[in-house]
Amino acid sequence: MITTVTLNTAIDQLYQIDSCRTGGVNRVQSCIKTAGGKGVNVARVASLAGEKVIAAGIVGGFHGAYFKSLLAQDKIEGCFTDSGVETRCCINVRDKSTGEQTEFLEPGAQLTEKALEDFYQTYLQCVEKSDVITISGSVPAGTPADYYGRLISTARKAGKRVILDTSGSMLRGSIAAKPTMIKPNADEIRQLTGIAVSSHEELIQAAQKLHDGGIELVVISLGGDGALVVSDEGVFQGVCPKIEVVNTVGCGDSMVAGFAVGMVRKYPLEATIRFALSVASANALHEKTGFFREDDLKRLLSSTIVNRL
Template sequence: MILTVTLNASVDKSYVVDHLDPYKVMRVKEVNNTAGGKGLNVSRVAALAGEPVTAMGFIGGHNGRLFESLIFVRGIEKRFTHINAETRCCINVRDLATNKSTEFLEPGSLVTEDDLAAFLHDFETQLPLSRIVTISGSMPKGVPADFYGLLVELARRAGKPVLLDSSGEALRAALSAYPTFIKPNADEICQLLGKTVSSRQEVIAAARQLHDGGVDTVAVSLGRDGVLVVSGEGVYRGITPNVPVVNTVGCGDSMVAGFAVGLARGMALPERIRYAVAISTANALTQETGSFRGEDLEALLPQIQVERLSAFA
């Protein structure tokens, strides 16, 4: 079972408009509500891939009840910690004229010390039942900066690999707990290391620094250009084929899910990269966030190129 953690869950509202014109009344053509937060995207994609998932995090209030009702993908067990604060909403507005999106992300309500204690109890209860842990996204107000580090440490003590996808201080504080896998982009690496990286070699050197600091696998997301992966097995590049992109929201989360599924199935690193890039690309072919069609994944897998750039990281 893959255990997914989404502390800052949200009800995600997707609006489609013909043309986004700021400061005017906009008529929405389409509305789609989903159970959101980066970890929920991971949950859906892993479950659609056929892996059992237990989803955890904080939810509360009327939005929390709506949130749980929106989780209907088979294979996801809901083990959320219920709190008094209202679950947040986030809005993504897609402009059909430009095929670009504008996002409005609420910060999340305050989480109390009692809420944190309840979640830790729930988390430690589920750990023995899991094979892999994924931790994704931001943290709501009231959660200490080192909380992800604590979760990583608890999982590692239980012998569970941890895939962490976050940014800023939450990611920085967790590095000392040695997550198994992280997925920063180039900008996030700059923030972590306090240096500018632009060329491929600079990105690899920065990822190598993080790997040498104790992270087993560092996957640097390159968007349309795929992913660079640095691990003890070497440096690899997964290359995304040219496809007609429909929606890029959730592609990074889908990649994390792909790596988690590949790890759960014992895939060798190159095949894990191939699978993760294919499932991320398949997400881009759908309007839904954190989703893919099985036929798209099967068609994409043989198209994904995985290059070994050097024998040792």
């Protein structure tokens, strides 16, 4: 089983507008509301792939209750502790005439020590039941800098595999807890190393350093250019076929889900990389974030290439 952790939850609202005008009235053509947060995307994709998943995290208030009902509609088992404060809403405005997307992300309320401690106790139960734990996204205000590190150490001590997908200081500060896998994109690896790495050679060098420091699997995702993977079994490059992209939001989360599924199913590493890249690309073919269609995945599995470097 897979547990996904999302501390920074939200009700995501996608507003589709024919032609968006700033400073004027805009009539929204359609509004799609989903339980949001990067870990929730991971849960949705892993569940669609056929795995048993628990989406864990923190929500609160009326929005928290609504969040849980949206999750239930997606048939995902939730394990959310109550923060005692309203869960935030995030709005993504998609202008159909330009394809441009404008996001409005509420800051979210500050988490209390009690909410974080309550979640930790719930997390312990989820860890016991799981083979793989994914920890995704940023953290709400009030979360101590070592909180992710604590979650990682707890799971690792219990012999579970942990995939960490975050950025900035939270990524930097949590590396010492040695998650099994990290999945920085090119920007995140630059933030992490503090060096303007850009060529594949430089990116591999940076990943190799992190691997030598005790991270079993370092995956650098490169958008449409695929991914580079440094592991005990060697260095690999995953190459995606050219596709008609509809929406790339959540591709990284889908990739994390793909790796988690590969780990649970004990696929060999090369097969896991192919599966993760294919699921991620399949997500880009659909409007919905953290979603893929089975026929797209099948096609992509046969056209995604994994090379040993």
